[in-house]
Amino acid sequence: MSCPHIIKDIHQFVTDKSELENLPGDSLNYSVKQLLKNCLDYSLNTDSLIDPSKLLEIESILDFLNDELNTGHWSEVPIHIRQYYTLSSFIKCVIIVKNNRNYSEDVIRKCLKCLDLGLLLGAPLQYNTELLTDSAKYIRKLLNKCRLKNEEYCTNNESNDKVTKIEDFQSLPGKYIDQIECPSLEYFNKHYFLPQTPVKLQGCLQHWPALKKWQDINYLLEIAGDRTVPIEIGSHYVDENWTQKLMTLKEFIERHYLSDTGDIGYLAQHNLFEQITELKDDIRIPDYCCLSTDYEHTTEPDINAWLGPKGTVSPLHHDPKNNLLTQVYGTKQIILFSPEDTPNLYPHDDKLLNNTAQVDPVNPDLQKHPKFSNAHIYKCLLEPGEMVFIPVKWWHHVTAIEKSFSVSFWWQ
Structure with a gap:
């Protein structure tokens, strides 16, 4: 397949070119906006001659937008800046292809990374909401066609010390x-949702294709190995050495998931299924997520992925929404506390961490946190095919006993 054909195929995802030409927002620097329009025209013109300067121009625009994205708190970034980033990422992808007469594995990898950065940092356009996800899906298929045979990885998820960890x-x-066992909606609503009482649910995930497919790490690598994702590096997010890095899922699997050396890496609380929609086909939103105490303000649940080696830890914290934590494979131990025990758990004073406790419920320091001895502890061992309901504001501490993949559904 030649580059012109690839460009033509990518353009099929631009369902409304007028939206791209009438760029979102009106407060972008005028010169930047004009430069972006020029790059847009160049990328959409399949007959124009190759112009290497256009790649430098679109990269300078992305640098400018990166600075805008990193000014102030993320929640305060104007939506149109993120939409500009989405559009610019798409344009850069097309320009990369256009400026390379014969596409190669390296060229396609660059395109895929560009699209993923747009998905991670940008925001959907008004009409072309799936512009980057559809483009990335197409590019990923191209990459699988042109690469050599995929390397096979061992998928044995058993931990030699699992029995010891469970005994602990x-x-x-x-x-x-x-x-x-798989309660009816009415029973779950009456006995657990309305009283806001945690419960472990069994037999609710048997219809998920993920239960079988995701145990084979090679399947995940085939679908998502070349996709760029955010990885947490360190024991947990409160640790002073904790950081985040962007890397491909394949790099994460090799460096952290399969390796017993080096820092712990964790793909944690990431909306992987909006970024890589092929994986979303392997899961189902639990029916229990339709329950609410405020039906006028219900929304679709926030779905996040949690993939990591044994030993990953989510420190004691609470969430702003109800949570169904589902276990696809691997085993996790969960320690829970009622909201009534909040004073006994020593929440951080910092505004960004006030939903996180200072006390470690596994190894509490009672001299430093004496009130913890008054707390009422609940616990749960979450195994493959099970899910646990964690009500809003309930504190929970989660540790992976072995390699595991979890999916959380937050709703209100």
């Missing part, structure tokens, strides 16, 4: 939360 968990103080 069982020896922890605390009361086990209820567990029930």
Whole structure:
């Protein structure tokens, strides 16, 4: 397939070119806006001659937008700046292809990374909402066609010390939360959702294709190995050495997931399924997410992925929404506390961390946190095919006993 054909195929995802030409927002620097329009015209003109300067121009625009994205708190970034970033990422992808007469694996990787950065940092356009996801899906298929045979990885997820870890968990103080086999909506609503009581649910995920497919790490690599994702590096996000890095899923698998050396890496709380929609086809939104105490303000649940090696930890914290944490494979131990125990858990004073406790419930320092001895501890061992309901504001501490993949559904 030649480059002109690829460009033509990519353009199929531009369902409304007028939107791209009438760029979102009206407060972008005028010279930057004009430069972006020129790059847009160049990228959409399949007959224009190759112009290497256009790649430098679009990269300078992305640098400018990066500075805008990193000014102030992320929540305060104007939506049109993120939309400009989406559009610029798409344009850069087309220019990369256009400026290379014969596409190669390296060229396609650059295009895919460009699109992923747009998905991670940008925002959907008004009408072309799937512009980057559809383009990335197409580019990923191209990459699979032109690469050599994929390297195979061992998919054995068993941990030699799993039994010991479970015995350690069982020896922890605390009361086990209820567990029930696939309750009806009415029963779950009456006994757990309305009273806001945590419970472990069994037999609710058997219809998920992910239960079988995702245990094979080679399947995940085929679908998403070349996609760029954010990885947390360090024991947990409160640790002073904690950081985040962007890398491909394949790099994460090789450096952190399969490796027993180096820092712990964790793909944590990432909306992987909006970025890589092929994986979303392998899961289903649980019916329980339709329940609400305020039906006038219900929204689709926030779906996040949690993929990591054994030993990953989410420190004791609470979430702003109800949570169904589903376990696709691997085992996790969960320690929970009622909102009533908040004073006994020593929340951080920092505004950004006030939903996180200072106390470590696994190894509490009672001299430093004496009130923790008054807390009422609940616990749960979450195994493959199970899900746990964690009500809003309930504190929970999560540790992976072995390699695991979890999916969380937040809703209100």
